[in-house]
Amino acid sequence: MNLEEKSLIKKAKLGDESALNLLIKNHAPVVFNTALRILQNESEAEDVLQETFIIFIKKIGSFEGRSSLATWLYRVATNVAIGKIRAKKKEGSIVELDVLNHEPLTGHELRSWPEEIEKMWKDESIQSCLTEALKELPVIFRTVFILRDLEGHSVEETSKSLDISPSNVKVRLMRARLFLRDKMAHNLHCVEAIS
Amino acid sequence: MKYHLHKKSDRIVKLVHEYLGENSHEELLSEVADHMTDCPECYIYIDSVKQTIQLMRKVDSPNAYSKDIEHRLLKSLNIRK
Numbered sequence: 611m612n613l614e615e616k617s618l619i620k621k622a623k624l625g626d627e628s629a630l631n632l633l634i635k636n637h638a639p640v641v642f643n644t645a646l647r648i649l650q651n652e653s654e655a656e657d658v659l660q661e662t663f664i665i666f667i668k669k670i671g672s673f674e675g676r677s678s679l680a681t682w683l684y685r686v687a688t689n690v691a692i693g694k695i696r697a698k699k700k701e702g703s704i705v706e707l708d709v710l711n712h713e714p715l716t717g718h719e720l721r722s723w724p725e726e727i728e729k730m731w732k733d734e735s736i737q738s739c740l741t742e743a744l745k746e747l748p749v750i751f752r753t754v755f756i757l758r759d760l761e762g763h764s765v766e767e768t769s770k771s772l773d774i775s776p777s778n779v780k781v782r783l784m785r786a787r788l789f790l791r792d793k794m795a796h797n798l799h800c801v802e803a804i805s
Numbered sequence: 806m807k808y809h810l811h812k813k814s815d816r817i818v819k820l821v822h823e824y825l826g827e828n829s830h831e832e833l834l835s836e837v838a839d840h841m842t843d844c845p846e847c848y849i850y851i852d853s854v855k856q857t858i859q860l861m862r863k864v865d866s867p868n869a870y871s872k873d874i875e876h877r878l879l880k881s882l883n884i885r886k
Contacts, residue, residue, distance in 0.1 A: 631884050638878055639870040652869055659874070660881045667882060722849050727856050731863040740864045759858050760865060791850075791857045 615679060623670055630670075634663055637680060640761075641687045647756045648691040650745050658694065662687040677770055684763075684771040688753050695749050723798055735797065743793035747786055754779055755786035 615636075621629035638659060645658035665686050673682065730736050744752060757768040758779065765783075769776045841848045879885070 627884060631879070634878065634882070634884065635875065638875060642870045642874060643868070646869060647865060655869075656874055656877070660878055663878065663882055723853050723856055728859065731860050736860065737864050740861055744861070744865060760862055787854050787857065790861065791854050794857050794860070795853065 616675065619670070619673065619675065619679065623673075630667070633679070634666075637683050638663070640680070641683050644684060644756065644761065645687050645691050647744075647760065648688065648749065648753055649694065650741075654694060655691075658687055658690045661690045665690075681767055681770050684757065685773065688757070688772060692749055692753065723795075727798075736794075739794060739797040740790070743790050746793075747789055751782050751786040751789065754782040755790070758783050759787070 615633070618629045618633050622633055641662050642655055642659045645662075646652060646655035649655050649658065662683060666683065673679070677685075724730070744755075747755065753772060754768060757763045757771055758765065763771065765776050765779050769779045772779070774782075837847075837851075841851065
């Protein structure tokens with residue numbers, strides 16, 4: 611946490627509304643985008659944004675700065691977002707884990723992806739495949755993939771944000787990547803069943 | 806060329822993902838690099854995982870945050886703009 615942020619938090623704790631305003635404005639876009647990635651729904655992401663900052667304002671007096679404010683906000687926002695998904699789908703972690711207990715692509719031929727793949731991201735079918743694959747990815751894996759691979763947090767930061775062990779982060783990340791990679795491979799027809 | 810990664814070589818799959826992560830030890834990097842020399846499937850696999858992550862970063866870059874959202878947020882929190 612940088613000195614400017616520490617100072618803003620200190621002032622906000624003392625009731626300085628402009629400091630609080632600045633802290634919220636600084637962090638709100640990232641909180642919103644994270645919630646949007648997890649929920650894939652703008653209106654729900656906005657709910658998460660508001661709930662996250664309501665919790666922040668309630669708890670700022672006891673915020674000790676043991677983790678950075680960004681990490682703290684990630685933890686709150688992802689928990690609120692996950693809670694929303696669970697409430698909606700009533701899905702539990704055991705069910706979610708089973709979803710990824712597939713045996714991806716064994717008995718298939720593995721081929722290199724097209725060389726121009728990097729340029730293909732604007733292709734509608736690629737975009738749709740990736741977006742759908744991310745939606746299909748159960749939330750406990752999706753959140754790890756989003757924080758670690760899309761937003762570039764370290765394993766340690768991701769582990770703190772989600773309150774899970776670093777090794778759990780690695781396992782979930784590995785399975786998320788396998789899932790997404792295999793979805794893409796099918797889309798690109800880069801696998802072929804061996805007869 | 807059979808796709809062997811998941812079924813036959815769980816340890817290699819785990820190593821590969823360590824390899825793709827941060828803080829990889831030199832010993833690990835060297836083991837994976839050695840393995841890739843003898844194993845075109847793993848080479849293709851690692852490359853495709855990297856490409857998936859890159860593509861996902863390009864495709865999934867939500868930028869829907871707006872001044873309207875900020876306005877509604879501050880209003881809901883009773884904070885002056």
